[in-house]
Amino acid sequence: MTEFLLETEGLSKSFGALAAVNGVSLGFRRGETHAIIGPNGAGKTTFLNLLSGEIRPSLGRVRFKGQDITAATPDRVSRLGIGRSYQKTNIFPSFTCLENCWIAAQSRLPSSLRFVWPAERLSDVRARAMRGLELAGLAARRDDVAARISYGEQRQLEIAMMLAAEPELLLLDEPLAGMGPEESQRVVGLLKRLAQDHTLVLIEHDMDAVFEVAEVLTVMVNGEVLESGTVSTVRASRAVQEAYLGEDQTA
Amino acid sequence: MTRTPRAVLLFLVAALIALAVFPQFAERFYIQLVTKIMIVAIFAMSLDLLVGYTGLVSFGHAAFFGIGGYALAIVARDLDLTSIWTTLPIAIAASGVAALVIGWLSIRTSGVYFIMITLAFAQMLFFVVHDNLALGGSDGMYLNTKPTVSVAGIDLVNLRNRTEFYYFSLLCLTASYLFCRMILRSPFGRVIAAIRINEPRTRALGYPTQRYKLASFVVAGMLAGLAGYLACAQFGFVNPALLSWRESGQALVIVILGGMGTLYGPVIGSFVLILLEDYLSSLTEHWLLVIGFFVIGVVLFLPDGIASLMTRFRRRPADEDGGGETTVVASGAAGDD
Numbered sequence: 001m002t003e004f005l006l007e008t009e010g011l012s013k014s015f016g017a018l019a020a021v022n023g024v025s026l027g028f029r030r031g032e033t034h035a036i037i038g039p040n041g042a043g044k045t046t047f048l049n050l051l052s053g054e055i056r057p058s059l060g061r062v063r064f065k066g067q068d069i070t071a072a073t074p075d076r077v078s079r080l081g082i083g084r085s086y087q088k089t090n091i092f093p094s095f096t097c098l099e100n101c102w103i104a105a106q107s108r109l110p111s112s113l114r115f116v117w118p119a120e121r122l123s124d125v126r127a128r129a130m131r132g133l134e135l136a137g138l139a140a141r142r143d144d145v146a147a148r149i150s151y152g153e154q155r156q157l158e159i160a161m162m163l164a165a166e167p168e169l170l171l172l173d174e175p176l177a178g179m180g181p182e183e184s185q186r187v188v189g190l191l192k193r194l195a196q197d198h199t200l201v202l203i204e205h206d207m208d209a210v211f212e213v214a215e216v217l218t219v220m221v222n223g224e225v226l227e228s229g230t231v232s233t234v235r236a237s238r239a240v241q242e243a244y245l246g247e248d249q250t251a
Numbered sequence: 252m253t254r255t256p257r258a259v260l261l262f263l264v265a266a267l268i269a270l271a272v273f274p275q276f277a278e279r280f281y282i283q284l285v286t287k288i289m290i291v292a293i294f295a296m297s298l299d300l301l302v303g304y305t306g307l308v309s310f311g312h313a314a315f316f317g318i319g320g321y322a323l324a325i326v327a328r329d330l331d332l333t334s335i336w337t338t339l340p341i342a343i344a345a346s347g348v349a350a351l352v353i354g355w356l357s358i359r360t361s362g363v364y365f366i367m368i369t370l371a372f373a374q375m376l377f378f379v380v381h382d383n384l385a386l387g388g389s390d391g392m393y394l395n396t397k398p399t400v401s402v403a404g405i406d407l408v409n410l411r412n413r414t415e416f417y418y419f420s421l422l423c424l425t426a427s428y429l430f431c432r433m434i435l436r437s438p439f440g441r442v443i444a445a446i447r448i449n450e451p452r453t454r455a456l457g458y459p460t461q462r463y464k465l466a467s468f469v470v471a472g473m474l475a476g477l478a479g480y481l482a483c484a485q486f487g488f489v490n491p492a493l494l495s496w497r498e499s500g501q502a503l504v505i506v507i508l509g510g511m512g513t514l515y516g517p518v519i520g521s522f523v524l525i526l527l528e529d530y531l532s533s534l535t536e537h538w539l540l541v542i543g544f545f546v547i548g549v550v551l552f553l554p555d556g557i558a559s560l561m562t563r564f565r566r567r568p569a570d571e572d573g574g575g576e577t578t579v580v581a582s583g584a585a586g587d588d
Contacts, residue, residue, distance in 0.1 A: 078457035107457035170514040
């Protein structure tokens with residue numbers, strides 16, 4: 001069996017009596033783009049939160065490069081090279097776009113407990129921050145305050161920040177949510193470019209985008225994996241068609 | 252993170268010049284009063300580092316102010332130390348260690364719980380000092396000899412002289428301001444600014460935020476220790492009131508009054524509040540009532556503090572733009588700096 005970059009084993013999370021994620025065992029191969037789809041409430045975001053350390057699982061394990069990171073805090077997960085973007089825009093509204101990416105880029109320093117020299121002299125941090133902005137198509141917005149750019153641009157900034165930290169593996173939670181068709185196309189283009197040299201785990205409702213970008217598809221329903229495999233196998237799966245894709249496909 | 256506006260820079264230079272020439276014209280009483288104000292300003296500025304920049308509202312900051320003062324009185328009495336080169340580092344270190352311990356225990360709470368727990372620790376310390384006869388109990392302690400500032404046997408400053416003490420305090424205030432500015436421009440400064448705005452996201456970006464908050468708490472505590480040291484040296488006397496919640500509360504009022512998250516705001520706040528107190532208390536015995544109305548007035552009509560008067564006119568066109576539009580971005584409310 002191929003080596004997985006990121007791997008979960010019987011991952012479960014219960015909130016009281018509700019099993020939001022139930023016994024999910026998935027592997028994410030290096031360089032692969034893996035989309036997770038499923039109806040609302042299927043536990044996709046909770047699953048992503050378990051991977052990024054934002055919540056602790058009730059049961060099960062998470063391994064990154066063979067290392068157990070089940071109990072790792074979000075800051076440690078990030079430093080190991082797992083980047084995260086959020087479904088609900090999660091930025092620093094009063095910072096400029098560059099400052100937003102700066103704080104992301106600066107997180108790759110061994111430590112930011114440095115008090116003397118001005119931050120702006122860190123040219124490698126600046127380069128990473130600018131690269132994030134450029135990749136996400138926001139270079140022209142660098143000095144604009146994040147609260148004042150459009151919603152679609154804030155979504156792009158979300159991705160720019162993630163990229164400024166130069167992660168190996170990207171956890172993307174509905175990167176296209178709330179975007180217009182033009183912006184969506186741009187971001188899909190970006191995702192395809194990123195997929196060339198990153199490992200992507202993508203939650204997305206836009207099925208056209210998913211089929212365009214993803215190689216591997218997992219369908220989650222009620223916190224469990226209904227089906228997982230290459231896009232064509234999953235598309236052909238009867239269970240999936242009944243449970244989720246059915247209406248879309250016949251329409 | 253934004254640069255200091257030009258109007259503010261001009262004001263700061265003018266204020267520094269005014270403070271530098273002030274003793275040439277002023278009576279002894281006012282030299283002493285302004286010295287006291289500058290010391291309070293250092294204390295308030297250190298609190299601004301927490302409240303205005305890191306987003307940690309501490310209601311027990313006077314603990315570190317008091318520790319700085321008591322540390323000087325204790326080492327002078329028990330160890331016969333008088334040189335500033337030994338006593339000042341000891342005082343600052345004592346405040347820093349106390350901040351490390353109290354901070355380590357408090358930082359895991361946030362919001363109103365953080366306010367209450369810092370208040371609780373400061374009150375504990377207050378009663379430890381208040382009920383400890385070795386520390387003079389409620390009467391406090393005298394400092395018999397003022398610290399000496401000398402290099403190779405030559406006195407650089409004579410702190411027994413009021414005017415020289417004034418200039419020494421002005422130097423400390425200026426140095427503290429520049430020190431804070433340096434920290435805020437550093438990589439560390441960027442992280443605490445990010446923590447104040449969105450701590451979960453800062454953590455998700457790879458920063459162990461507790462550690463940064465604790466570092467900020469310790470730096471602020473050490474700076475408060477410097478202020479406490481100067482307060483003890485100025486009057487040659489410490490008492491438990493230095494650690495009381497009134498001191499903590501006054502510092503918070505000064506920070507809010509002057510304008511938090513600016514550093515110079517708390518300096519302005521110190522001057523306004525203490526001069527006003529001095530003036531009003533000579534007019535009426537109900538001066539506290541007047542001060543109360545004044546503070547309420549400032550909070551209502553200048554929510555960004557007195558310091559915002561300087562940047563107000565510069566900023567106004569942009570504000571009107573924002574207010575006039577009907578489609579302001581939803582999260583625009585936080586865009587205040």
